[in-house]
Amino acid sequence: MSGSAGYGKVHTAISAINAGLAVLAPLGMFVYFSHHLTPAEMGVMAFCLAWIEVLKALCPNGLYEALLVDRDADRSRDAAAGGVLMACALGAFGIYLGVVLFALPHMGAAAAGLGLAAMIVGGKLAFDTLAQHPTALLARRQAYGAMASRGLMSNVGGIIIGLGLSDRAGPVWGMVGYYLGQSMLNWVAVIAAGGGAAVSLRWRQAAPLMPVAWMSSQVRAIGTLNNFFDQVLIGAFLTPATLAMYNLGKRVDMAQIAASQAFVATLYQPRFAAHSGDGLSDDFRKALVMMTFLFGVPSAVLMLHANTVVSLVFGTQWLPAVPVVQAMAIGGYSRVIANVQGAYFSTHGHNRLLRNRTLISTAMTIALVALAHWIGMAEVAWAITAKNIAVCLWSAGLTRHLSSLRDFGMIVIGLPLVGLIGAMMVAVLGGALAHAYGWSGTVALWAVSGGVALLIAGVFHQLAVAEQWRKWIRLPVRA
Numbered sequence: 001m002s003g004s005a006g007y008g009k010v011h012t013a014i015s016a017i018n019a020g021l022a023v024l025a026p027l028g029m030f031v032y033f034s035h036h037l038t039p040a041e042m043g044v045m046a047f048c049l050a051w052i053e054v055l056k057a058l059c060p061n062g063l064y065e066a067l068l069v070d071r072d073a074d075r076s077r078d079a080a081a082g083g084v085l086m087a088c089a090l091g092a093f094g095i096y097l098g099v100v101l102f103a104l105p106h107m108g109a110a111a112a113g114l115g116l117a118a119m120i121v122g123g124k125l126a127f128d129t130l131a132q133h134p135t136a137l138l139a140r141r142q143a144y145g146a147m148a149s150r151g152l153m154s155n156v157g158g159i160i161i162g163l164g165l166s167d168r169a170g171p172v173w174g175m176v177g178y179y180l181g182q183s184m185l186n187w188v189a190v191i192a193a194g195g196g197a198a199v200s201l202r203w204r205q206a207a208p209l210m211p212v213a214w215m216s217s218q219v220r221a222i223g224t225l226n227n228f229f230d231q232v233l234i235g236a237f238l239t240p241a242t243l244a245m246y247n248l249g250k251r252v253d254m255a256q257i258a259a260s261q262a263f264v265a266t267l268y269q270p271r272f273a274a275h276s277g278d279g280l281s282d283d284f285r286k287a288l289v290m291m292t293f294l295f296g297v298p299s300a301v302l303m304l305h306a307n308t309v310v311s312l313v314f315g316t317q318w319l320p321a322v323p324v325v326q327a328m329a330i331g332g333y334s335r336v337i338a339n340v341q342g343a344y345f346s347t348h349g350h351n352r353l354l355r356n357r358t359l360i361s362t363a364m365t366i367a368l369v370a371l372a373h374w375i376g377m378a379e380v381a382w383a384i385t386a387k388n389i390a391v392c393l394w395s396a397g398l399t400r401h402l403s404s405l406r407d408f409g410m411i412v413i414g415l416p417l418v419g420l421i422g423a424m425m426v427a428v429l430g431g432a433l434a435h436a437y438g439w440s441g442t443v444a445l446w447a448v449s450g451g452v453a454l455l456i457a458g459v460f461h462q463l464a465v466a467e468q469w470r471k472w473i474r475l476p477v478r479a
Contacts (some may be wrong), residue, residue: 023157027255029162029178034248034314036171040110043240045175046247047107048100048118050231052125055096057224059088059129062216064136080132081213082199089129096122103236110240114172121176127183133199142272150189151162151262158182176462214252215351219342219358226362227254230384232431238372248314249324252302253332260336263291266342273347280344284402287340288411296416299333301423302326323378331385334392337412341395344402353398361391 034042064083100118104111135150161181166174231250234243242307302309306326310318343430345354364387372380396408 010404021152021155025159025182026258027251028158029175030248031313032157032163032166032319033171033175036166037175038109039244039317040240041114041172042115043235043244043247044104044107044111045118045121045172045241046231046243047103047235047240048121049124050228050235051096051099051103051181052122053224053228054232055092055099056125056129057221058092058215059132060084060217061129061132061220062218064132064216066206066210066213066216068412075118078133079138079199080202083201085129085133086199087201092129093122094127096125107235107240116204117172117176121179123180124183127180127187131183131187132368134187138190138193141445143460150186150193153189154182157185172206215355216346219346219351219355222358222362226358226365227257229362230365233366233369234372242377245318245321246324246381248318248321249328249381253328253335256299256332256336257339257397260291260295260339263287264339268343269347272344281402284340284344284399285407285411287343288337288403288408289415291336291340292411292415295333295336296412297419299329299419300416302329304420304423313400324328324381327378327381327385330382331388333416334385334388338388338392338395341392341399344399357391361387 037045062084066081097119100115100122104115104118158178158181162174164174165177182227231243231247234246268287270281272280301324306322306329307319310322310325312323342354342357345351345357365384368380368383368387385416392412394414396403396405402409
């Protein structure tokens with residue numbers, strides 16, 4: 001890597017493209033399938049995909065972090081780590097097949113005829129786990145371009161496979177082809193990019209990696225439960241259609257998480273691991289600013305226009321999901337910021353803290369979801385969002401040596417807020433003009449309001465209006 005400049009321009013641009021695809025590819029395919037499958041059928045497949053993610057958590061995925069920070073780069077140890085992941089991937093896949101065979105007969109008519117497709121899509125579990133090994137080896141070499149390129153290949157290839165199978169065999173098999181194809185291509189691409197290494201079944205040689213891997217695996221497992229176990233619970237106790245509505249909102253949340261993870265894995269974790277002191281503080285602040293512009297301001301605009309977006313993009317049959325979408329847009333953004341904080345924790349010896357933070361968040365999410373039958377899904381979604389915001393603010397206090405609470409607030413809260421005000425002004429003015437002159441063009445209206453939101457937030461940041469704002473409320477100005 002060629003220093004900070006390369007990090008700030010070339011690698012950031014590549015990661016941004018990869019992150020954009022990480023958001024647009026699954027969201028676009030979800031939109032496509034939402035028009036070709038019933039909400040109940042979508043709910044059944046969402047249940048299976050949630051179980052895939054939960055069972056992946058049984059594998060020691062923390063070996064990724066252990067390999068990343070292993071400075072000795074011993075080949076036999078690397079190979080043994082790959083062997084451990086391979087064995088665990090196969091075992092988790094076997095458990096998944098048992099879950100599918102037991103659960104689907106109890107999910108009603110919507111699950112009829114989906115058994116074979118549900119079992120085959122489980123291959124995603126194995127390939128995602130296997131890919132952890134070569135990806136960690138690439139990250140250790142800070143091969144940012146190669147890591148981002150595999151994301152481009154897998155996302156584009158998965159779309160092609162999914163659409164092709166949907167046309168030939170039906171939308172259910174198209175969905176299977178998309179998820180499984182994407183996972184397989186990611187594994188192939190990362191090996192082809194130079195991350196491939198021998199795999200050994202001499203598991204004892206991986207013992208030196210286990211202290212770090214054990215704690216990191218706990219963090220990853222708890223984080224996965226936080227992301228997906230709520231859908232497992234809803235699928236088990238409520239109807240597939242209810243799960244589908246919740247899953248639509250969850251897509252907004254997970255799209256942001258997937259995109260931010262592209263930055264965390266290919267940019268922030270390697271960068272934070274290589275720096276300390278002032279350099280680390282500068283990188284941390286840049287990460288907050290970038291994540292705010294990429295996710296914070298768009299999330300605020302989406303919350304404002306959720307009703308229009310859902311009806312136009314997904315169809316009117318999905319309108320009951322609007323309150324969940326609004327809540328998850330804000331909750332997802334707060335989790336994106338928490339991911340940046342987590343990248344620092346995971347690379348500077350705070351995995352126990354990261355585990356405990358994630359454990360508390362997950363326990364609260366599960367408890368809130370358990371109330372859905374009595375208080376309603378929208379209320380649960382907003383309660384989960386409030387919890388996510390609280391966790392993010394707690395972590396801000398723990399990282400205040402990298403970014404003061406004043407700076408954190410002005411970046412993470414101030415920029416989306418002024419952007420939202422700009423978007424509301426455009427929406428109100430545009431709506432009044434449209435009503436007065438009989439214009440149509442709702443999509444153009446919220447697109448323009450989103451552009452104005454980003455512009456106003458950018459001006460607010462670049463012209464350092466934050467310093468003036470501090471003077472106005474009589475806070476001390478930073479030297």
